[in-house]
Amino acid sequence: MTSDAGGATPDEYLSARPPHGRGHESQLLRDLIHSASHGDRAAFTRLYDLTSSRIYGLAFRVVRDREYAEEIVQEAYLQYWQKAAEYHASRGSVITWMMTIAHRRAVDRVRTEQLQQTRMSQYGAVSVETPRNIPLEVVVHADEARTLRTCLGELTALQRSCIEMSYFGGLTYPEVAQRTETPLPTIKSRIRDGLRRLRQCLRTQEDV
Secondary structure (H helix, E strand, O other): OOOOOOOOOHHHHHHOOOOOOHHHHHHHHHHHHHHHHOOOHHHHHHHHHHHHHHHHHHHHHHHOOHHHHHHHHHHHHHHHHHHHHHOOHHHOOHHHHHHHHHHHHHHHHHHHHHHHHHHHHHHHHHHHHOOOOOOHHHHOOHHHHHHHHHHHHOOOHHHHHHHHHHHHOOOOHHHHHHHHOOOHHHHHHHHHHHHHHHHHHHHHHHHO
8 A cells, every 4th residue: 555645636637537528428427426316226327337447546546555446436436325415516526526535535544554554563563572571561551552452352363463474573465475375365355354353443442
């Protein structure tokens, strides 16, 4: 995933497209989003067919990861369906509205992953480097350490070991795959699912 949380903005991405046919397309998209706002699934499917490649392209340029980009596209289209009635032409074109939502979700994903990686790296450094006779609480806040330990304990053994090798051990995904003799896509999926569960657990603990 890219370290640049800005990436391509919706306006920059749209400006690279030729102007020919934009007027007709804009009207078509307005008609489709209007129909979708009334529960027309066929119209929403057509909207997806016409726009998904651009939404994916924008997401990928921000997160630099195919699977994360695909997740963002799924999340964004769910939001489009749920909030179709909130679109108003006075706020801009349909595609700009859609790309703004997708861009925001992609940037949030990058920032969340960066924050999570920082927290896990800090925890890993303390766990590995702190002498056993020095309490962990001296180095990090006791509640934070307990929360991380609790949440790591809720992962599957495979998820936990892959995350520890990648984030605490500093191995790349291909290196983790090689060391565990596991296909790279499986490793990426395992780590991604583990991080998702970890984020959910941490958020739940913070709300307690």
